Amino acid sequence: MKLKKETVLHYLDFDSVYCLLSLRNAKILADYFKLLDVHNKNRMNDIQFYHFMNHVTDLKKKEIMMTFNMLDWNASGEIGFEQFYMLVCILLCSEYNVEKNFISRHSRPVFELLDMDGGRSISPAEFQASGFLFNLKGHALSKIFYEFDVSGDEYLNYKEFKMFAMACIDMQEETQKQRK
Ligand SMILES: [Ca+2]
Ligand SMILES: [Ca+2]
Numbered sequence: 001m002k003l004k005k006e007t008v009l010h011y012l013d014f015d016s017v018y019c020l021l022s023l024r025n026a027k028i029l030a031d032y033f034k035l036l037d038v039h040n041k042n043r044m045n046d047i048q049f050y051h052f053m054n055h056v057t058d059l060k061k062k063e064i065m066m067t068f069n070m071l072d073w074n075a076s077g078e079i080g081f082e083q084f085y086m087l088v089c090i091l092l093c094s095e096y097n098v099e100k101n102f103i104s105r106h107s108r109p110v111f112e113l114l115d116m117d118g119g120r121s122i123s124p125a126e127f128q129a130s131g132f133l134f135n136l137k138g139h140a141l142s143k144i145f146y147e148f149d150v151s152g153d154e155y156l157n158y159k160e161f162k163m164f165a166m167a168c169i170d171m172q173e174e175t176q177k178q179r180k
Contacts, residue, residue, distance in 0.1 A: 001057055001058065001059055001063075001091075001094050001132055001133060001135060002057065002094065002095075003056055003058075003092075003094065004056055004057065004058065008032065008056070009056055009092060009095075010095075012025045012028065012029065012088070012092065014092040014096065016092075016093075016096045016098045016101065017101070019092075019098060019102040019105050019106065020089060021085075021088075021089065021092075026085065029084075029088060030081060033081050033084055036048055036052060041078075042081065043078035043079065043080055044078060044080075044084060045077060045078050046065065046068050046072075049079065050064050050065070050068070056091065059132070063132055066129065066130075067087070067133065070113050070116055070130060070133075071083040071084075071087060071113070073112065073113075073116075073118065086106075086109060086113075089102065090102060090133055090134070094134075094135055097175065097176075097179065098172065099134040099135055100134070100168035100169070100171045100172035100175065101168070101169075101172045102134070103164075103165050103168045104165045104166060104168040104169045104172070107161065107162050107165035107166075108158075110165070111158055111161045111162075113130070114126055114127065114161075116130070120157070120158070121155035121158075122155065122161060123154070123155055124142065124145055124154060127141060127145050127156065147164075148160045148161070148163050
């Protein structure tokens with residue numbers, strides 16, 4: 001996943017260590033969310049979401065809709081600002097190549113995001129399907145999965161996922177070294 005050039009998101013001041021926006025910038029994003037929220041419901045539906053994502057990212061329709069379904073975990077057909085905020089932080093992480101930082105800093109919300117069926121564990125299919133959000137691909141993904149599935153039941157529970165999230169700190173440092 002990549003952000004398109006010169007989107008509104010590029011004007012936000014992003015803390016790439018904590019993978020969060022400053023309070024002031026979170027407020028700016030909240031105002032932006034209100035602008036997109038043409039129905040004045042404090043919510044965003046899948047169509048609005050599609051247009052926003054299509055405008056700022058290179059994701060295909062299928063991936064955009066999958067992202068929406070992940071964020072809309074209770075299948076209400078809408079997402080709120082909290083989910084939108086998290087999504088924007090993930091988008092900015094991919095822009096600054098700190099996706100793994102995000103996973104390590106926010107392991108609980110990421111776990112819940114990836115656990116699409118809400119079964120409190122991540123299946124290989126869920127892990128594979130959501131890899132595009134964090135720019136984790138194919139072979140590397142399944143290698144990671146089986147490395148951290150310590151119990152060998154072909155699911156990552158939160159404890160196992162947390163170990164992966166912690167290992168992400170080292171993986172992030174590796175990535176940064178390679179980029180230098
Ligand atoms: Ca699951
Ligand atoms: Ca397991």
